Amino acid sequence: MVTIADVAKRAGVSKMTVSRVINGSGYISQETRERVEKAIQELDYVPNSLARSLRFKRTRTIGLILTDITNPFFTTLARGVEDAASEHGFSVIFCNTDESAEEESRYVNVLTQKQVDGLLLVPTARTPESITFLENRNLPFVLLDRRVPDFRVDVVRCDSEQGAHDLVYHLLSLGHQRIAALGGSMHITSSTDRIAGYRRALREAGLEHEAHRAVFSSFTIEGGFSAANKALTMQPPPTALFAANNFIAIGAFRALREAGLRVPQDISLVSFDDLPMSVGFDPFLTIIEQPAYEMGHRATQLLLERLSQDGPGEPQDIILPVNLIVRVSSAPPAAG
Amino acid sequence: MVTIADVAKRAGVSKMTVSRVINGSGYISQETRERVEKAIQELDYVPNSLARSLRFKRTRTIGLILTDITNPFFTTLARGVEDAASEHGFSVIFCNTDESAEEESRYVNVLTQKQVDGLLLVPTARTPESITFLENRNLPFVLLDRRVPDFRVDVVRCDSEQGAHDLVYHLLSLGHQRIAALGGSMHITSSTDRIAGYRRALREAGLEHEAHRAVFSSFTIEGGFSAANKALTMQPPPTALFAANNFIAIGAFRALREAGLRVPQDISLVSFDDLPMSVGFDPFLTIIEQPAYEMGHRATQLLLERLSQDGPGEPQDIILPVNLIVRVSSAPPAAG
């Protein structure tokens, strides 16, 4: 390995002078600078940022802890993070927790050891431990997509409550009165907020007594499948289903197909989150679209801001607006 | 920051003893070990892996350079990489090049500075520079998804040639004779290999003279759109289109829709790569499915193997089999 000492020797200067050339700090004569640069070229020298970080106490690296990069929502978010980080010369280490709190703590620990400058975190259902850990270490972090109740920390998320409200309002305006909500975990705020929005829409329509049709499951295809099946057993049956995320919508769609129900003729189906790639083909599902890329980008910017400021700063709860896209999966209820 | 020295002082031992406890190396009396562990607990000590890596000359971190994490094919691949890495206690730094060779060199450089132990790389059209750079530094790397001609290096990829052949053979068996191929860049082997497979299928069917219907563009929706439009101007027009990847298929589908052509009644459309999320809804497209997750997992295993062995080892070209899935977008050509 070529080190700064090798360059120094070759250029006939001290290590310090080489360091100054690399970092563009301090005064250096034009002539020495050129000699050093030549030596760097000739030796094909690349600085060791490990050693550098050890001194600087900054790594220009952030951690990104997601639940599952395979969900296109998080994929797009991750892309926003990487772009924003890269714009500022930061690198991103990424990790998948699969909603497991154990994995989350493990990764938080690993990333701490690696001395990341900050952390972006999609909290699992049981995140407080990690938050306390990070706060004790004064390691800056920003929560993504989900709040964690009882903690005053930076969060960047979408307006789940309003989005769900808008989606359900849309169904109500079509004439639906019996709408079932297929939620995710009841310990994840993006799920509970969406159920809250569902309830508010019903309340505003004077259909409070119909709000019991909310089923919690998980943000997975299986969760959506079973939740939809449960909803279909309700008496009288719902005329529309509101899926709290894209995976749930897929599972629900399967359940409907197996039950021999056509969308939207027999039952309407709407969803929070889009299915990006399918849009090219068959823009089918009426959805709430979340600005996933902006979310990642914005959260990264906030984090980098935190890194460059002194104190912790007033915690921000940044709520991005969402967007209703009406397509063909929602229609007025059947006459019957 | 709590360092090993703080722990040592608190436990009344030397730093070395603490180090031994942490690493489980050397002999330590039960009593001392407990005292040290207690001190670690009390101080909430987390080792600094920067310092550790500086000594060990290993970071237990690998770099993953993709063209675009937003493509579900690469998303799934990335997930395979992260899982395999995590199984072995490795972390992953990820980067998107957007097919730019400049970005690629920049990231290769950054990751080298960060002293990653190895690199996974989806090469862009102009990768040789990066390869030479890595080889000069003896930094182990494995290429993903695409070969780079004239270099004997480790590659993990799918059988593009055979897959394309199978897909076109499928069209031929349906009775199609005029099949256009919509390729990606002519400088990317996954693209050229697929075109080669297309040509072989035609040749085997004695339709060599029809092989001129291959259009190169890029692995993007726009590329697919324009390539399809070009194909549609051919005289006589093709009765089937073969898209060399998922994005191209989407662009082609749009072009067909705008031209008022129905799939598969008026024209058949088949594609390399699936559209994972849309499968839940409307398994529509006849495709070649690639084992993206396995590819990422396998490549990571190979890389980690390289890291733990002494010499460079004989370069491997691992070719994973692909899978034809016939759905409804392919049908016999219209009578006309």
Next chain:
DNA sequence: CTGTTAGCGCTTTCAA
């Protein structure tokens, strides 16, 4: 079983 010394590659003092 435990401690001391030296040094990984770099940069922050402080001198010259």
Next chain:
DNA sequence: TTGAAAGCGCTAACAG
């Protein structure tokens, strides 16, 4: 404008 010494946090090598 340049350099020497010290040290970031850790561990290998050698003592004891």
